[in-house]
Amino acid sequence: MRFRSLWTLTGAFLLAFLVATMATGFAIHGITLQTIERLVDRRILVVSDAIAGVPGDRRPADVFRRIDAAMRERDTGDIGLLLVDANGRRLGGNIALTRRLPLGFSTIARDDRIAGLSAGRALVRTIDGGMTLTTVAETEPFDDYNAARTRIYLIGFGSIVLIVVGGMVFFVVTIGRRIGETRRTVEAIIDGDMTRRVPIHRSGGEFAQQAMAFNRMLDRISNLMASISNVSNDIAHDLRTPLARLRSQLALTRRRADSPAQRDDLEAAIAMSDDLLAMFAAMLRIAEVEGGDQRAAFARLDLAALADQIATMMQPVVADSGRTLDIAALSPLPIVGDRQLLGQAMVNLLENAIRHTPVGTRIAIGVVATDTATILTVTDEGPGISADQRKLALRRFGRLDASRHDVGHGLGLALIDAIVRLHRGTLSLEDACPGLRVLISLPRD
Amino acid sequence: MSLNLLLVEDDAVFAQAMAEELRGLDHHVTVAIDGREALAAVDSAPFDAVVLDRMLPKVDGMSVLQRLRDGNMTVPVIMLTALGRSVEKVEGLEAGADDYVVKPVAAAELSARLAAIVRGRGWTGSSADTIRAGDIVVSPTRFRAWRDGTAIDLGKLEFKLLAEFVANADTVMTRAMLVERVWGYEFAPTTNIVDVYVRHLRVKLTAAGGEDPIVTVRGVGYMMRG
Numbered sequence: 324m325r326f327r328s329l330w331t332l333t334g335a336f337l338l339a340f341l342v343a344t345m346a347t348g349f350a351i352h353g354i355t356l357q358t359i360e361r362l363v364d365r366r367i368l369v370v371s372d373a374i375a376g377v378p379g380d381r382r383p384a385d386v387f388r389r390i391d392a393a394m395r396e397r398d399t400g401d402i403g404l405l406l407v408d409a410n411g412r413r414l415g416g417n418i419a420l421t422r423r424l425p426l427g428f429s430t431i432a433r434d435d436r437i438a439g440l441s442a443g444r445a446l447v448r449t450i451d452g453g454m455t456l457t458t459v460a461e462t463e464p465f466d467d468y469n470a471a472r473t474r475i476y477l478i479g480f481g482s483i484v485l486i487v488v489g490g491m492v493f494f495v496v497t498i499g500r501r502i503g504e505t506r507r508t509v510e511a512i513i514d515g516d517m518t519r520r521v522p523i524h525r526s527g528g529e530f531a532q533q534a535m536a537f538n539r540m541l542d543r544i545s546n547l548m549a550s551i552s553n554v555s556n557d558i559a560h561d562l563r564t565p566l567a568r569l570r571s572q573l574a575l576t577r578r579r580a581d582s583p584a585q586r587d588d589l590e591a592a593i594a595m596s597d598d599l600l601a602m603f604a605a606m607l608r609i610a611e612v613e614g615g616d617q618r619a620a621f622a623r624l625d626l627a628a629l630a631d632q633i634a635t636m637m638q639p640v641v642a643d644s645g646r647t648l649d650i651a652a653l654s655p656l657p658i659v660g661d662r663q664l665l666g667q668a669m670v671n672l673l674e675n676a677i678r679h680t681p682v683g684t685r686i687a688i689g690v691v692a693t694d695t696a697t698i699l700t701v702t703d704e705g706p707g708i709s710a711d712q713r714k715l716a717l718r719r720f721g722r723l724d725a726s727r728h729d730v731g732h733g734l735g736l737a738l739i740d741a742i743v744r745l746h747r748g749t750l751s752l753e754d755a756c757p758g759l760r761v762l763i764s765l766p767r768d
Numbered sequence: 769m770s771l772n773l774l775l776v777e778d779d780a781v782f783a784q785a786m787a788e789e790l791r792g793l794d795h796h797v798t799v800a801i802d803g804r805e806a807l808a809a810v811d812s813a814p815f816d817a818v819v820l821d822r823m824l825p826k827v828d829g830m831s832v833l834q835r836l837r838d839g840n841m842t843v844p845v846i847m848l849t850a851l852g853r854s855v856e857k858v859e860g861l862e863a864g865a866d867d868y869v870v871k872p873v874a875a876a877e878l879s880a881r882l883a884a885i886v887r888g889r890g891w892t893g894s895s896a897d898t899i900r901a902g903d904i905v906v907s908p909t910r911f912r913a914w915r916d917g918t919a920i921d922l923g924k925l926e927f928k929l930l931a932e933f934v935a936n937a938d939t940v941m942t943r944a945m946l947v948e949r950v951w952g953y954e955f956a957p958t959t960n961i962v963d964v965y966v967r968h969l970r971v972k973l974t975a976a977g978g979e980d981p982i983v984t985v986r987g988v989g990y991m992m993r994g
Contacts, residue, residue: 564779568779571782574789578788611853640960640964
């Protein structure tokens, strides 16, 4: 059996505890009653034997005398005795019975209406001449002792159970609250708030120490992130500035160039530096998306409407390239996300579909909802990507052999992947038989 | 359109190259190499627009902008910077920049943006609900357009594109400017989306005859004749 939560673990423990406590209670109660019964049985047997006497000493007169003696003796004064003849007529004794008791040992209770007796044992035996001797003794030191004992058990064990249950509930709630505090901090951090920390209680116990260690770890991560962010900002400035300088120098040289041939060469060099800058911009954009700050700008939007809007916008571009774009009829699918980024992801997917398929290819965009996810698909009927190449396609700078000489910098899918991960979704590639299907699966809240 | 520009840039090579290119595009350019010099220049002479680097020695670009705006100096400012993250753009625009351009940028692109801003300032928005360029009339409130009195049937994006052209008639609009203003996306498109839409728009504008009102400015963008 697996315990999935603190509460099931506690529940199982409490159940086991209750069963053990109750079993102990019942066992003690049962054994006590049994022991008392055996002792009482032995006592009434002894008294009964003494009164019945040995064969030959059993004339009614002797028996009466012994009954009288027993009733007077201090040791046996509390014993109930009754002697009846073969016809059930009472011959002597100190009690009366409302029913005929069976021969041998039996249990009697308040219902038998023996004065001063609430629970006891009886021994019925026959003596020579058809006489029947009944010996009765109490099994309780005082009236209703058993009921009192049950009450004592209930109160005693009950209070133990209450204390344990209360303690466990308190324990579980306390642990749950501390875990909850940590979890809320973790969630806030996942959502991009690196300033959140786990509250530390003054108790200074295990939890406080754990929280302090956790917070120290977060401080460290936050410092590392800040320095990485500084590094990338420095790269942005330090690398972009000389590149910008190079580009303007080239542009200036082109202006001053004498011959058209030189101008063309310099034009090509400027185009190369632009490609380099575009790749660089894409890397910085990915870093920006991966930074996670953008989640703060998430808003409710209709993914189907957005897909429709992007598809409508891209339709002329796709048509212009000699391909066709099908838009599946879409019903509203509300999600929480960044409209700009998701739009960019869709545009990039459609651009990829145009870039990597032959003229005349059909491309389709659609959005569907399952119980757990909202899935955007872009499908083309082009050459597709073989199973072993799909992983490579998702890698940063991962360009497939077939497209190595095409335009592009191999960061398109990496950027889409970063956008999808920002939305806590997954990006996957499938064989569309024929062609490629790209799936963006976003979890539903 | 010839503008009197102040170029604030601490990188001498970049500043010189950009200044020469802008001069080649008929502008008058004064270069300031740090924030303090920039503030002094703005105080001493009127400029049509300022191109402001964000990372500057002495007084940084954001502070220069802040002081200009605090001093009620409404001179148009384009921030030109290596810091291209969305939050940084928003910061720049919220501080009062009229445009925010990430380095590097072609002089022609910068010139087009400067011209659009300076002209945009002059254009009052007009109290009438239609705007006009040549024989083309656009009603942004009614989402309708006419050429020579004949209604033109346009898609939503085609309409926005035409309205942008008409509102900025005689000003060169670069592809990046059109993407930002018409499509409302801040990312650079790698497709020829602007060219495709302009081509469609041209077909519709000339369907009933008449000269093509949109001029292609090679290597820069498009311009509508006023």
